[in-house]
Amino acid sequence: MLLLYVFEPTLLDDPHYSKRHWNFVKESISDINQELNNLNTRVLTVESEILPLFSYLLSQKKIVSIFSHQETGILKTFKRDKTFKRFCRNNSISWTESINNGVFRGRTNRANWKEDWESYMKSSQFVFNSMIFNNFIDIDEIETLENNLIKVSLQTHKSDFFQYGGRSTGVKYQKSFFNERYVNYSKHISKPNEARISCSRLSPYIAWGNISVREVFQYAKEYRKTAKNKIAIDAFTSRLRWQAHFIQKFEMECIMETESLNKGFHKLKKEISEKYQEAWRDGVTGIPFIDASMRCLSQTGYINFRMRAMLVSFFIHNLWQPWQDASKYLSKIFLDFEPGIHFPQLQMQAGETGINTIRIYNPIKNGLEHDSDAKFITKWVPELEQLPVRFRHEPNKLTNLEQKLYNFTLGVDYPKPIVNISSTRKKASDVIWNMRKDKDVIEESIRILNKHVIK
Known part of the structure; x- marks a missing residue:
């Protein structure tokens, strides 16, 4: 198994994105690499368009399967995915895309959508066990692959103004929100100063894949059992569904x-x-x-x-x-x-x-x-x-x-x-x-x- 993140020039140059986004991603990858230290592997992080990169990887390794999440992105990523799907089919590669945060592909209307979303939110999470799943490509091999690729430095300048990327930081925000900050969630949600504390601040960690909505939803439901302010918890979890509602709308009609x-x-x-x-x-x-x-x-x-x-x-x-x-x-x-x-x-x-x-x-x-x-x-x-x-x-x-x-x-x-x-x-x-x-x-x-x- 090779863990891979690709910084695509077409997205790096796209006017929707900026340095703050890519720094957050780099910080997130660094955080993953910290957890992978004891497994003698890390994320291969390169700058390339997708097809040239995978053509190169195919020349070095036999690729059987590729795994990713279903991305509801901009038009550029949609076109890229359609091209990449043809590439996989032509090279007999199985590409598996996992459902992302309860947003479903191929819907033509909203019949039973709420029920399907809630069912997905209640389903079991995947728990990674390094003792069982440890067949990663090692660091030496990754360095060999990098020799003919544009390697991306993960170093960023830490800013006091921006939230820092990474799953470990996202989990800290989640814990601090439910442990204390959530109490005034409904009361302060519209106030620009107070909302910076009383809102969860989990949105970048969800948007960039550090934590999942299902994970947050289940954490919230469990915490609600003993919560002092159950109304605030309910208000928060209802917005998790609205978050998915809007992404589902865009998934179904990307002309927007x-x-x-x-x-x-x-x-x-x-x-x-x-x-x-x-x-x-x-x-x-x-x-x-x-x-x-x-x-x-x-x-x-x-x-x-x-x-x-x-x-x-x-x-x-x-x-x-x-x-x-x-x-x-x-x-x-x-x-x-x-x-x-x-x-x-x-x-x-x-x-x-x-x-x-x-x-x-x-x-x-x-x-x-x-x-x-x-x-x-x-x-x-x-x-x-x-x-x-x-x-x-x-x-x-x-x-x-x-x-x-x-x-x-x-x-x-x-x-x-x-x-x-x-x-x-x-x-x-x-x-x-x-x-x-x-x-x-x-x-x-x-x-x-x-x-x-x-x-």
Whole structure:
């Protein structure tokens, strides 16, 4: 058995990914290698496209079987897998892909999906026993194979801002969540500061395969038996199912990567504003809660779900920009980028499914509700820290006299709002609601309901 991870140039260069993702993967592989030390093996880690690599491996070894998980990835990985399947068939290789986190291939609708997911979540986990399964290719042979390959260094610079990759770290997060942090899960889930502690923070470890949803689900169900706050545990496990629900949706209709799922919304055209998009990316829109959320996400790779939805809503509705232009940038900075959640959520927040409630988040209202003391804003937009709390949320309400009083000049020390939240919200709402009356949108909504709604 050869353990293999391939850094594919087509993915390394893909705009959905960035260095933070590949560092997380490298840290994860290093963690695996630590556990393999006593077995005299390690993961062969190389840079190559898949077909040239396996052609080379075939010239060195007889390959009987290949094992991997079923990947619900981007269009590039989907095309790669179809090509690789033909390669395996042509070379009489058996390729076994395991079900990943309760997402099932080949579904045409959601009949019995919930029951099948729960059945999978309750099924037995595979337990690795090195005493029984120890027929690994040894390190000397791996080094020989590497001689004609581009070896990848697993060294990374440890950052205080990003979660560190690896199964052992993921397990620590899981234990600390259930041992203490989960208690305020439901209470703090929408608050950007508190959510960093009270949410599980397991998403990158699930997205990059360090731990499985089934493993977390079973751990949670067992812990629930003696938990002080069973409601919080239930709220958490329900979101594990919703996670799979969205990935299943993308698995069944991957067109969502580039186009609106509801084809009726293909008629919606928006004028691109690079000025607006750049201000949004850089966190200088003049809306403090938006800017704080974007700066936090850019620097740490994490922000809670409500803030993610708000950032998307502001970009799509208030700035009136196409969701596709937000897609690649956000995927690059989400440490837990998961295609099957990313694309369906973008379209849902955009209101372009035709079946979901249109949500246009008011960033001022959300800031006052979820960061009432403006501590989150102050941390990430420190140029506002000399202002009273009420003006940290809305510095544009400062009078000229108040600006002099606080030695603060709007438009110099911090930008003026680039759009009017109220008027842009109304425009977006009116356009989208009117489009939902369109004949093509209605027909597509019926099709989507029949295909993707859990029955």
